Amino acid sequence: xxxxxMFIKENQQRFLDELFQxxxxxxxSADPAYTQDVLDMAELNAKFLKNAGLxxxxxxxxxxxxxxxxxxxxxxxxxxxxxxxxxxxQPPDPLDKWDSGPFEPVIKKTEIHPEGAIFARGAADDKGxxxxxxxxxxxxxxxxxxxxxxxxxxxxxxxxxxxxxxGFVKKNKEKLKNDVILISDTSLVAKDIPSLxxxxxxxxxxxxxxxxxxxxxxxxxxxxxxxxxxxxxxxMIAKLHDENGKITIPGFYDNVIELSTNERAEMAKVxxxxxxxxxxxxxxxxxxxxxxSTNERNSIRPTLDVNGIWGGYTGEGAKxxxxxxxxxxxxxxxxxxxxxxxxxEMFMDYFKSLAPDSVEVSCKPHHGGLPYVLPSDGKGYExxxxxxxxxxxxxxxxxxxxxxxxxxxxxxxxxxxxxxxxGFGLDSDVIHSPNENYGLFNFYKGIETIPYFFExxxxx
Amino acid sequence: xxxxxMFIKENQQRFLDELFQxxxxxxxSADPAYTQDVLDMAELNAKFLKNAGLxxxxxxxxxxxxxxxxxxxxxxxxxxxxxxxxxxxQPPDPLDKWDSGPFEPVIKKTEIHPEGAIFARGAADDKGxxxxxxxxxxxxxxxxxxxxxxxxxxxxxxxxxxxxxxGFVKKNKEKLKNDVILISDTSLVAKDIPSLxxxxxxxxxxxxxxxxxxxxxxxxxxxxxxxxxxxxxxxMIAKLHDENGKITIPGFYDNVIELSTNERAEMAKVxxxxxxxxxxxxxxxxxxxxxxSTNERNSIRPTLDVNGIWGGYTGEGAKxxxxxxxxxxxxxxxxxxxxxxxxxEMFMDYFKSLAPDSVEVSCKPHHGGLPYVLPSDGKGYExxxxxxxxxxxxxxxxxxxxxxxxxxxxxxxxxxxxxxxxGFGLDSDVIHSPNENYGLFNFYKGIETIPYFFExxxxx
Numbered sequence: 001x002x003x004x005x006m007f008i009k010e011n012q013q014r015f016l017d018e019l020f021q022x023x024x025x026x027x028x029s030a031d032p033a034y035t036q037d038v039l040d041m042a043e044l045n046a047k048f049l050k051n052a053g054l055x056x057x058x059x060x061x062x063x064x065x066x067x068x069x070x071x072x073x074x075x076x077x078x079x080x081x082x083x084x085x086x087x088x089x090q091p092p093d094p095l096d097k098w099d100s101g102p103f104e105p106v107i108k109k110t111e112i113h114p115e116g117a118i119f120a121r122g123a124a125d126d127k128g129x130x131x132x133x134x135x136x137x138x139x140x141x142x143x144x145x146x147x148x149x150x151x152x153x154x155x156x157x158x159x160x161x162x163x164x165x166x167g168f169v170k171k172n173k174e175k176l177k178n179d180v181i182l183i184s185d186t187s188l189v190a191k192d193i194p195s196l197x198x199x200x201x202x203x204x205x206x207x208x209x210x211x212x213x214x215x216x217x218x219x220x221x222x223x224x225x226x227x228x229x230x231x232x233x234x235x236m237i238a239k240l241h242d243e244n245g246k247i248t249i250p251g252f253y254d255n256v257i258e259l260s261t262n263e264r265a266e267m268a269k270v271x272x273x274x275x276x277x278x279x280x281x282x283x284x285x286x287x288x289x290x291x292x293s294t295n296e297r298n299s300i301r302p303t304l305d306v307n308g309i310w311g312g313y314t315g316e317g318a319k320x321x322x323x324x325x326x327x328x329x330x331x332x333x334x335x336x337x338x339x340x341x342x343x344x345e346m347f348m349d350y351f352k353s354l355a356p357d358s359v360e361v362s363c364k365p366h367h368g369g370l371p372y373v374l375p376s377d378g379k380g381y382e383x384x385x386x387x388x389x390x391x392x393x394x395x396x397x398x399x400x401x402x403x404x405x406x407x408x409x410x411x412x413x414x415x416x417x418x419x420x421x422x423g424f425g426l427d428s429d430v431i432h433s434p435n436e437n438y439g440l441f442n443f444y445k446g447i448e449t450i451p452y453f454f455e456x457x458x459x460x
Numbered sequence: 461x462x463x464x465x466m467f468i469k470e471n472q473q474r475f476l477d478e479l480f481q482x483x484x485x486x487x488x489s490a491d492p493a494y495t496q497d498v499l500d501m502a503e504l505n506a507k508f509l510k511n512a513g514l515x516x517x518x519x520x521x522x523x524x525x526x527x528x529x530x531x532x533x534x535x536x537x538x539x540x541x542x543x544x545x546x547x548x549x550q551p552p553d554p555l556d557k558w559d560s561g562p563f564e565p566v567i568k569k570t571e572i573h574p575e576g577a578i579f580a581r582g583a584a585d586d587k588g589x590x591x592x593x594x595x596x597x598x599x600x601x602x603x604x605x606x607x608x609x610x611x612x613x614x615x616x617x618x619x620x621x622x623x624x625x626x627g628f629v630k631k632n633k634e635k636l637k638n639d640v641i642l643i644s645d646t647s648l649v650a651k652d653i654p655s656l657x658x659x660x661x662x663x664x665x666x667x668x669x670x671x672x673x674x675x676x677x678x679x680x681x682x683x684x685x686x687x688x689x690x691x692x693x694x695x696m697i698a699k700l701h702d703e704n705g706k707i708t709i710p711g712f713y714d715n716v717i718e719l720s721t722n723e724r725a726e727m728a729k730v731x732x733x734x735x736x737x738x739x740x741x742x743x744x745x746x747x748x749x750x751x752x753s754t755n756e757r758n759s760i761r762p763t764l765d766v767n768g769i770w771g772g773y774t775g776e777g778a779k780x781x782x783x784x785x786x787x788x789x790x791x792x793x794x795x796x797x798x799x800x801x802x803x804x805e806m807f808m809d810y811f812k813s814l815a816p817d818s819v820e821v822s823c824k825p826h827h828g829g830l831p832y833v834l835p836s837d838g839k840g841y842e843x844x845x846x847x848x849x850x851x852x853x854x855x856x857x858x859x860x861x862x863x864x865x866x867x868x869x870x871x872x873x874x875x876x877x878x879x880x881x882x883g884f885g886l887d888s889d890v891i892h893s894p895n896e897n898y899g900l901f902n903f904y905k906g907i908e909t910i911p912y913f914f915e916x917x918x919x920x
Contacts, residue, residue: 030777090779097675097784160777187681201680205778214742215557216893220661220863221647223793224763225754227747230788231697231766238698241691282674287687287818294685303684306691307781308772313789317490317620318665318826319550320791320864321767321892324557328690329773331780333683358747366778403680404780432781433676 003143004451008135012444015135016118018048019443022087022127023105023120029065029088029160038156041087042066045154048131052138054152060172062164065156069175072141073149079458080149082178082417083137084407085130085185086158089122090432097434107440112191112428117437124438125431129184129424130154132443136450145451147458151178158185161367162407169414180380180457181411184446186423189270189399191441194388196381197421199299199400200408202334202371204343205307208351209327210236211360216312217322227358229326230311236354236361237328240304244290247304247332249350255337259300270295270399280428299400303333329366333402340368369406379457380420387452388422391445422453463603464911468595472904475595476578478508479903482547482587483565483580489525489548489620498616501547502526505614508591512598514612520632522624525616529635532601533609539918540609542638542877543597544867545590545645546618549582550892557894567900572651572888577897584898585891589644589884590614592903596910605911607918611638618645621827622867629874640840640917641871644906646883649730649859651901654848656841657881659759659860660868662794662831664803665767668811669787670696671820676772677782687818689786690771696814696821697788700764704750707764707792709810715797719760730755730859740888759860763793789826793862800828829866839917840880847912848882851905882913 008015027041028034042059045068049057054070065088073080092102100106105120118128133152140146153176155165169176186197212227242248259267272295278286288297297303311326313319332347334340348363355361375381376398385396401421408419424446430436468475487501488494502519505528509517514530525548533540552562560566565580578588593612600606613636615625629636646657672687702708719727732755738746748757757763771786773779792807794800808823815821835841836858845856861881868879884906890896 030775030779032776091773091775093773093775094676203680203780205780207778212743212747215890215895216554217741218863218890218892219763219765219767219791220663220793220861221887221891222741222758223765223862224748224757224761225746225862226741226743227745228765230769231701231764232747234694234697234766234769235701237691237694241695281677281682281686283672283686283818284820285687285816285818286685287672287692287816288684297684298680298682301684303679304691305679305683305688305780305782306694306772307679307779308774308783309690309694309786310770310774312766312768313551313553314768314770314787315490315551315553316492318667318789318791319490319767319892320663320665320765322765323768326769327774329778331679331778333680356745356747358743358745360744401680402683402685403678427681430675430677431681432678432779435675 001145001451001455004139004145005448007139007143008447015447019128019131020105022131023122024103026103027088027156028091029157030091038065038088042068042156045087048134049152052134053141060168062168064164067165067168068152068154070152071150072146074146075149078148079179080151080177081454081457082151082153082176082181083133084181084183085133085154086126086156087154088156088159089127090159092121094434099435110437112426113439113441116440118440118443119435119437121436123436124425124429125436126158126185128438128443129446132184132424132446133450136447140451140454147454151176163367165407166410169410173415176415178415178417181417181419182453183405183419183421184423185405186401186403186421187425187427188423189397191426191439194392194394194396195399196384196388196396197401197423198374198376198398200372201402201404202338202340203331203369203404203406204334204340204347205331205366205368206344206347207327207329207364207366209325209362210355211325212322212358213324216324219320219322222322226322227356228322229359230323232356232359233311233326233328236351237306239354245288247302249346251346252343255339256302257336264296267295268293298402300335302335302338304330306330333404334371336371336373338371340370344368369404370409372409374421375418378418380418383453383457384420384422386456387449390452391449461605461911461915464599464605465908467599467603468907475907479588479591480565482591483582484563486563487548487616488551489617490551498525498548502528502616505547508594509612512594513601520628522628524624527625527628528612528614530612531610532606534606535609538608539639540611540637541914541917542611542613542636542641543593544641544643545593545614546586546616547614548616548619549587550619552581554894559895570897572886573899573901576900578900578903579895579897581896583896584885584889585896586618586645588898588903589906592644592884592906593910596907600911600914607914611636623827625867626870629870633875636875638875638877641877641879642913643865643879643881644883645865646861646863646881647885647887647889648883651886651899654852654854654856655859656844656848656856657861657883658834658836658858660832661862661864662798662800663791663829663864663866664794664800664807665791665826665828666804666807667787667789667824667826669785669822670815671785672782672818673784676784679780679782682782686782687816688782689819690783692816692819693771693786693788696811697766699814705748707762709806711806712803715799716762717796724756727755728753758862760795762795762798764790766790793864794831796831796833798831800830804828829864830869832869834881835878838878840878843913843917844880844882846916847909850912851909
């Protein structure tokens with residue numbers, strides 16, 4: 001292990017340079033204009049996996065973007081760790097809010113990262129995180145210290161719902177066989193607190209349109225007499241929450257598992273500084289469901305957010321138009337045991353019921369994902385806990401995350417194995433937002449910790 | 461008069477060709493990218509006014525786009541008609557909803573216009589309408605049948621609030637002195653019903669922004685805990701109307717003049733076919749303030765419409781973002797005696813009061829305009845009524861329009877003269893919308909009618 005850790009220390013600058021190569025590729029899966037970049041990104045991963053000493057490196061075709069696979073089987077009798085990550089990224093817009101180019105990675109010091117952070121789209125989500133695994137495995141292989149088998153499965157459609165991954169996993173069950181799935185695509189609760197994510201929220205996502213007249217209308221001639229789809233859409237959206245911030249969809253909370261008083265007391269131990277929270281994102285006050293703390297609101301409670309809205313005249317100046325159509329993208333974060341498909345149906349039925357008879361409403365569901373609670377025991381969890389405690393020098397704590405990684409439920413169902421969510425990001429990385437960044441401390445701490453995970457997992 | 465009318469008949473095709481030259485210029489005052497086109501348009505007007513035989517033609521500089529002035533003073537002792545129009549147009553977007561280019565005028569037959577209609581931005585609002593006056597005056601001058609003095613004042617900022625016109629009028633009171641102002645920038649109640657607009661709604665227009673966090677946030681990490689400016693904006697907009705469609709701004713209706721039972725009974729005589737109305741714009745049902753008819757809702761009642769809304773992710777597919785800011789453009793059509801400045805203040809105060817303490821709200825007022833009721837007697841109104849009755853062969857009826865022409869109130873205040881709104885458009889012209897059009901029947905009927913107005917107005 002000393003040799004591996006020494007190798008990591010000596011190659012720090014090279015690892016960072018290589019990550020920069022990855023970050024420079026705009027592998028935006030949501031936008032067809034970047035198809036070639038996403039494909040190039042898959043090939044670059046294959047190159048790095050080969051250079052790391054892995055075998056059977058393959059860019060596997062799927063219905064959509066390819067899955068990059070690689071393995072190092074040192075002994076069939078030893079356990080196997082499957083590492084999952086994704087090489088696609090969210091669109092970078094709004095571009096004008098970035099202080100440097102989203103695909104021109106730079107190191108800048110921040111309050112949280114005085115030693116520097118890597119600024120680029122995908123720095124934390126998830127390029128900087130899956131790349132830690134390639135480098136950690138490279139270090140173990142180079143020093144003959146890989147203690148068990150390892151497989152990599154890096155996909156290119158996570159940000160658009162991992163639509164082809166299900167089919168790929170089903171077709172390749174034997175190839176993907178493993179004893180634990182290790183994923184770094186989440187955050188620590190704080191930079192100095194070793195922590196493991198044990199719960200993820202699910203997702204339901206629907207695009208809605210409200211149509212009034214067949215054409216845009218003059219608000220002087222028709223104002224007050226014809227339906228205005230924007231006003232109507234706003235009224236419908238407003239009705240989705242009650243005055244206590246509860247979601248009004250009938251049956252929405254039916255399958256929500258309420259935490260026990262004990263569990264809530266455990267959660268309340270996670271440090272939370274309201275002023276620091278407000279300052280970190282520049283909000284005047286927090287805002288959410290009555291009766292729950294901020295840490296509860298963003299992890300164990302389901303939510304409903306409008307992610308985008310548009311309609312009518314949005315240019316400079318004034319135009320007195322009543323548009324024909326108004327649109328919104330609305331998503332719900334779900335918690336155990338809410339079912340995304342059922343919630344999507346419930347949402348669509350309820351949303352349509354809110355419309356007055358003057359308009360037509362259409363709903364288009366996007367991808368969803370199951371909420372998931374991970375075991376906070378078991379061999380994989382224990383190995384991660386020990387590895388983190390070792391490198392941070394502190395006890396590791398479990399926590400629930402508000403985000404969604406829908407494929408975790410899929411993996412358990414298809415491959416029969418549990419996932420361990422050992423992420424090294426921070427909430428302040430502002431993933432999906434302008435100026436996404438990933439601390440150099442976190443990047444190197446991850447590479448340092450991963451070999452210990454392998455060591456502890458291979459033991460006994 | 462026969463010679464004038466004969467001249468008009470003989471020159472029909474040339475008049476249309478000339479109008480096409482005007483319609484080809486994208487004189488969009490709202491968009492600085494079209495500055496040169498707006499200026500070119502002013503020059504082309506000057507050319508046509510000169511060719512029509514007018515004197516002292518001048519492209520007058522203002523703080524903004526120029527006002528084109530021209531006159532023909534045949535005898536200082538005779539009365540003077542001042543013709544007002546505007547040569548700027550609304551932006552044509554959404555472009556993809558046009559069946560032909562907005563600045564490539566074509567004649568197409570429609571259900572309402574089996575003899576053909578001119579399709580182009582500005583065809584009805586207002587290029588096709590003010591051009592009728594240039595041609596009618598040309599015909600009278602060419603045949604020595606102009607019975608009184610005439611002045612033209614054609615501005616280039618009507619669609620952006622006529623901001624420089626007030627200053628121009630104040631500086632040029634002597635030059636603009638007149639006995640009546642004649643404007644064709646409104647509609648007939650139906651193609652075969654001679655009708656004169658006797659009331660206009662005023663306008664208050666405010667752009668609002670709701671800000672949550674300083675940056676876009678990941679809805680998994682912050683959803684449910686941080687304010688979502690889109691949800692908040694929708695809730696605030698929804699609160700602007702009550703369940704009866706009444707506007708909730710305190711004091712909003714205080715100065716609204718309610719019509720008497722008799723006046724409402726008079727209004728109810730204007731023909732209205734609900735199914736035809738619904739079909740003409742493709743709405744499932746009408747939608748408006750309880751207790752008022754459609755013709756009342758869009759003319760004698762004040763309204764509040766969101767004209768544009770935007771925020772968050774509006775591209776293809778799904779992005780789980782909570783945006784930093786959401787925006788809307790909100791306008792109110794006002795009726796006598798509501799004051800636009802007061803209403804704008806009331807709106808901004810009330811709108812801000814609707815915000816939760818988690819967000820910051822900012823409001824930016826755009827131009828407004830006073831509501832106005834025109835006299836349905838007096839020499840100008842009588843001349844227009846007689847002229848219309850003559851050319852349509854039917855009695856002329858008065859009506860109130862839902863639109864706003866803020867400068868009418870300004871003219872009365874600064875020049876001391878009344879306006880006559882003798883418009884020849886139709887509501888189905890879809891001004892401000894894609895496929896704006898103006899019937900050939902209406903264009904030629906206007907040119908035919910205007911000389912009779914002059915004749916009747918000069919009499920006695």
